[in-house]
Amino acid sequence: MTPSSPAPPTRHRTTAGPWIRSAGSWIRSAPGTYLWLAALFVTTVIVHQMSPDFEEDFLRQRSTNIHELTQDPVRVLFASAFWIDGGRWLPYAFLYTAFHAPAERWLGTLRWLTVVVLAHILASLASEGVLAWAIRHGHVPPSAANTLDVGVSYALAGVVAVLTYRVPPSWRYVYLFAVLVLYGIPLVTGRTFTDLGHFTAVLIGLACYPLIRSRHRTKTPVAQ
Numbered sequence: 001m002t003p004s005s006p007a008p009p010t011r012h013r014t015t016a017g018p019w020i021r022s023a024g025s026w027i028r029s030a031p032g033t034y035l036w037l038a039a040l041f042v043t044t045v046i047v048h049q050m051s052p053d054f055e056e057d058f059l060r061q062r063s064t065n066i067h068e069l070t071q072d073p074v075r076v077l078f079a080s081a082f083w084i085d086g087g088r089w090l091p092y093a094f095l096y097t098a099f100h101a102p103a104e105r106w107l108g109t110l111r112w113l114t115v116v117v118l119a120h121i122l123a124s125l126a127s128e129g130v131l132a133w134a135i136r137h138g139h140v141p142p143s144a145a146n147t148l149d150v151g152v153s154y155a156l157a158g159v160v161a162v163l164t165y166r167v168p169p170s171w172r173y174v175y176l177f178a179v180l181v182l183y184g185i186p187l188v189t190g191r192t193f194t195d196l197g198h199f200t201a202v203l204i205g206l207a208c209y210p211l212i213r214s215r216h217r218t219k220t221p222v223a224q
Contacts, residue, residue, distance in 0.1 A: 030101035032109045036082075037096045040152070043082050044089040059083055059150050064124040066132050066145040077121055080150045095156060103159045106166055111211045112159070118208065119158020119201040124149070127197030134193075149194065154201040157183060161205025165212045 027034045047055055061068065062079040069076060084092060104112040131147070134140045160179055167175040183202045187195040 026101065030104040030109075032113055033096050033100040033104050036100075036152075037093060039082050040084060040092060041089055044084055044087055047083070047087050056148065059085060060146060060148050063147070063149045064128060065147045065149050066128050066135070069125075069128055077124060080124070081120055081152055081155065083150045084152070085148060085150050092152065099156060099159050099163060102166070103163055107162075107211065114211060115158050115162050115205060115208050116155040119204045120152075120155040122204050123154040123158070123197040123201035126200045127193040130196055131193040147193075153194075154197050157198045157201035158205035158208070161202040162208050162212070164206065165209060 047059075050058060062076060062083055064076050064080045100112070100116075103115070106112075107115070128149070131140065131144060135142055135144055164172060164176045164179065179202060183195075183199045186192075187199045
């Protein structure tokens, strides 16, 4: 009786490959989103190496507060978009993937970036303008001119709002209502200049509808 030959080793199929390829494809489809997110990761690591006192002073110099805006507005409006106050990067990785990436894939990088820039700059200027008015009329102390105001939340609010036009019509008004409530309640209850900035950014995002219309026109086939 001949001995039976040993069974060939079982090959276990891995499912990691397709997931990695899918993730890579998703990231490549929204390059602006993930390059920005990578930059935020680097700056967050840098902030974590700083002492608390140095960190506060460092971020204040890159803040879109009244003092810095009057000194060098272009520099601080650009620099403030690459630092996170609080040093927590992972929540932003989730939010960028949930909102920025779909918006960039839908609008294209140039139109997405236009919404981002408009929301970030105009909301920053509007909120700080109201704060300057409040200081001038004695509603808040003059020290508020040096308030720390860095981060990417105004741009995020604008993109969250512009995605209203991406939601199917049957759910569009539900989504819009949720966005207005999410950003409107803090404005009513807190009434801080950042609450005003966020709500302003939402209105700017909604006002970017012409970008959506122009995108549809460029994709309309020409009749032969």
